[in-house]
Amino acid sequence: MSIRALRPETSTSGRLVTVLFIALCTSFGATIAYGQQLIPFGDVPATTHFPEMEIAPRGQQSLRNLTFSPWRKVCFRAVQEADAKMVCRTTINGKWDTGQIVIRVDLIEREGEPAARLQIFVPPGLFLQPGIKVTVENGVPMYVPYVICLANGCVAGTVADPSFVRELEAGRVLALEAVNPNVLTVIASLPLENFAKVHQGAAAQIFEQNLEGEWEQPVEGRAK
Numbered sequence: 001m002s003i004r005a006l007r008p009e010t011s012t013s014g015r016l017v018t019v020l021f022i023a024l025c026t027s028f029g030a031t032i033a034y035g036q037q038l039i040p041f042g043d044v045p046a047t048t049h050f051p052e053m054e055i056a057p058r059g060q061q062s063l064r065n066l067t068f069s070p071w072r073k074v075c076f077r078a079v080q081e082a083d084a085k086m087v088c089r090t091t092i093n094g095k096w097d098t099g100q101i102v103i104r105v106d107l108i109e110r111e112g113e114p115a116a117r118l119q120i121f122v123p124p125g126l127f128l129q130p131g132i133k134v135t136v137e138n139g140v141p142m143y144v145p146y147v148i149c150l151a152n153g154c155v156a157g158t159v160a161d162p163s164f165v166r167e168l169e170a171g172r173v174l175a176l177e178a179v180n181p182n183v184l185t186v187i188a189s190l191p192l193e194n195f196a197k198v199h200q201g202a203a204a205q206i207f208e209q210n211l212e213g214e215w216e217q218p219v220e221g222r223a224k
Contacts, residue, residue, distance in 0.1 A: 063188045066094040066102060071195045075203040085111040086206075090199045092190055103188055105174070107160060107199070118160040120144060120176065123153050126186075127179035132156045136164075136171040136192070169196035 078084040093104040104121040131145040174190040
């Protein structure tokens with residue numbers, strides 16, 4: 001097989017494409033160079049590494065008009081494996097008066113494992129670098145990093161050790177703090193009054209997960 005070098009076209013259309021390509025590359029390079037000077041959050045400089053003092057919130061505001069659901073526990077298990085471990089989720093959500101879910105907190109636990117996973121769903125448009133500050137009553141704050149953002153919201157998650165779960169069971173209020181694009185701390189206070197009873201009790205519903213077909217089929221007689 002022979003290989004031939006192809007000569008570039010010298011037609012007018014070919015020269016026009018070349019000129020446009022060079023102009024585009026020049027503009028793109030200038031954008032990258034100028035991008036370091038962009039200021040997306042007021043007077044906070046754009047950089048990949050934010051010292052905490054550079055993003056110190058300028059004030060606080062509460063998420064108002066939220067209606068919280070009761071805590072609820074649901075569990076899942078695979079049907080293909082006889083020794084499959086149950087995975088349970090103790091969850092709560094907060095809605096605006098429009099019915100839109102604004103925030104959701106899940107404590108996810110796998111049967112037989114001591115540690116759990118704390119997972120928090122929040123709306124898009126929050127400042128990602130600080131993560132979400134989680135505090136039970138007046139306890140020691142825990143900072144939960146964001147793990148992914150989608151078009152309709154962001155998810156923060158981390159490991160929750162047994163001591164934190166005990167704090168949830170003994171506490172009355174779970175405070176979540178995030179930073180919005182105006183560099184203001186937004187605070188949501190979630191009730192914990194029935195968390196211990198729900199968490200320690202039986203699941204309200206158990207779903208069987210069939211990996212080869214339909215999944216999340218409620219087990220008869222177990223829904224509450």
